[in-house]
Structure formats: C-alpha cells, structure tokens
Amino acid sequence: MYQTHDFGTLRNRVQEVIVYLESQYPGGKDPRHIQLLKGMQREWEVELLWAYIGIESSSIHPLRLGFYTGDIFSPEPEVNRDAMPIYEVMAKVKPDVVSVAFDPEGSGPDTHYKALQAVSEAIRIYEKENPGKAIRVWGYRNIWYRYGIGETNVMVPVSLNSLSTLHTAFINCFGSQSAASFPSYEHDGPFSHLAQRIQVEQYGMIKTCLGKDYFLKNDHPRLRAARGMIFLKEMELAEFYRMVRELKKRTEDMG
Numbered sequence: 001m002y003q004t005h006d007f008g009t010l011r012n013r014v015q016e017v018i019v020y021l022e023s024q025y026p027g028g029k030d031p032r033h034i035q036l037l038k039g040m041q042r043e044w045e046v047e048l049l050w051a052y053i054g055i056e057s058s059s060i061h062p063l064r065l066g067f068y069t070g071d072i073f074s075p076e077p078e079v080n081r082d083a084m085p086i087y088e089v090m091a092k093v094k095p096d097v098v099s100v101a102f103d104p105e106g107s108g109p110d111t112h113y114k115a116l117q118a119v120s121e122a123i124r125i126y127e128k129e130n131p132g133k134a135i136r137v138w139g140y141r142n143i144w145y146r147y148g149i150g151e152t153n154v155m156v157p158v159s160l161n162s163l164s165t166l167h168t169a170f171i172n173c174f175g176s177q178s179a180a181s182f183p184s185y186e187h188d189g190p191f192s193h194l195a196q197r198i199q200v201e202q203y204g205m206i207k208t209c210l211g212k213d214y215f216l217k218n219d220h221p222r223l224r225a226a227r228g229m230i231f232l233k234e235m236e237l238a239e240f241y242r243m244v245r246e247l248k249k250r251t252e253d254m255g
Contacts, residue, residue, distance in 0.1 A: 002033075039064065041176055048173040052165075061089050067114045077118040079125075086122035087129075095135065098123060102139030102233065104247050112144065113247070120244045127237060137240040139233040143186075143194045147231040149205050158199050158228030167192040199228030 002013050020034065030038065043062045050060055066081040077083065090098070098119065105113035123135065138154070141147055158166075170192035171178050178190055187194040206229055207215060218224050235243065 082118040083121035099138040152231035154232040156230040157226035159225040203229040
C-alpha cells in the first residue's frame with residue numbers, strides 16, 4: 001500500500017496513521033490512503049468471518065467498487081465501473097443463488113442501496129449472456145431495515161447456539177466494529193446484540209401465528225431448538241427486477 005519495504009519508513013507511516021485517527025471524529029471523510037487502509041481492514045475482517053465456516057480466501061473476491069468513496073452522498077453506480085466486476089465474478093462462479101442486501105435508500109448506509117443497483121445490473125448482463133440459466137435472488141435485511149412478516153417467504157430457524165455463535169464471531173472478527181460509535185439509532189452496543197434481538201423478535205411473531213406447540217413439539221429438532229428467526233425473500237428474476245424498480249421509483253419520488 002505504501003510502496004516501501006523499509007521497516008523504518010513503515011514504522012513512521014504507522015505512527016502517522018495513529019496520530020491521524022486519534023484526531024478525527026466519526027463520520028468524517030478520510031484521505032484516499034486512509035480510506036484504502038480502512039477498506040483493507042474490513043476485507044480482512046470479512047475473511048476472518050468466512051473462515052469461521054470454512055470458506056477459504058480464494059473464494060472471496062473484494063471488488064473495491066468505485067461508488068465506495070467515503071462521501072456523505074456517494075456517486076451512483078456505473079455499468080463499467082461497478083456492475084461489470086460483479087458480472088465477471090458471476091461468469092466465473094456460475095451461481096444458482098445470488099444474495100444481496102435489499103434495503104431502500106435512506107434506510108441505512110447509502111452503499112447498501114447502491115450495491116443493490118450494481119448487483120441488479122450485473123444480473124441483467126449475466127442473464128443476457130446466459131439465456132436459460134435459472135437464478136434465484138435472496139434479498140436479506142438485518143439491523144437497518146426489516147421485512148414485515150407478510151413480505152418474507154423464507155424463514156430460517158436460529159437456535160440459542162447459533163445466536164451465541166453470531167455474537168462471538170462478530171466480536172472476534174470485526175474488531176473495527178465491535179465498539180462502533182453509532183451502529184444504530186435503536187441500540188447503543190455491538191451490531192450482534194441488535195441482530196440477536198431482531199431475530200428473537202421475528203421468532204416471536206411466527207410463534208404467535210403458529211402457536212408455541214408448533215415449535216416445542218415439532219418433529220424436526222431444528223424447529224424445536226429455534227429461539228430466533230431470520231427472514232429472507234426469495235425471488236425469481238422477474239420479481240427481483242420489479243421490486244428493484246419499485247425501490248428506485250420510491251427513492252425518485254421522495255427526491
């Protein structure tokens with residue numbers, strides 16, 4: 001990153017970075033080299049998380065897309081700059097399922113919505129280049145925006161063990177986020193605590209609808225052990241494109 005192998009020079013740069021970070025406030029825009037350093041830190045943290053479930057780094061493809069700028073209002077995604085790198089990974093992997101954060105603009109980090117637009121365009125290109133290839137999209141939401149119980153069509157039961165693993169993995173892997181200054185307006189603490197709370201609340205919704213005996217006396221051990229629930233929305237491509245258009249139109253109408 002700093003294009004030097006001299007230990008003394010690197011030590012001086014590290015000290016400069018420490019002094020810089022200690023003088024900054026959360027949310028301020030950083031110079032390019034600090035943005036790159038923070039991005040590399042996040043890439044490493046994500047690789048640690050994937051390693052928890054046995055995914056090797058060779059299967060992870062950080063793309064460093066151009067709309068990630070650190071500005072308050074990041075630029076709109078572009079086809080060549082942002083969608084094509086995603087398409088190239090898809091062409092290599094040939095996925096059956098693509099998952100993407102399905103957050104409307106303004107509901108959380110601006111980059112979530114921008115990433116959704118870039119992924120949508122990449123899937124369009126992939127579909128055009130691979131006619132007949134069946135792809136499903138799993139839209140997920142977590143702490144920033146949530147599916148209503150009538151919007152979700154895939155519900156994943158979560159045990160107490162999984163809830164504990166979620167928190168442990170987050171704290172051990174995401175060192176830069178374990179004490180974030182403003183993870184959410186709803187919670188002053190680690191993201192993992194809020195994610196746990198949401199999953200437990202969603203389980204309570206389903207238990208209210210189906211009755212507690214559906215879970216406590218169910219033949220399937222995963223359902224008997226459930227104390228949380230993850231909501232997803234699985235979509236065929238036509239529905240996915242339609243919903244992306246609706247989110248975009250809602251954003252334009254608000255503007």
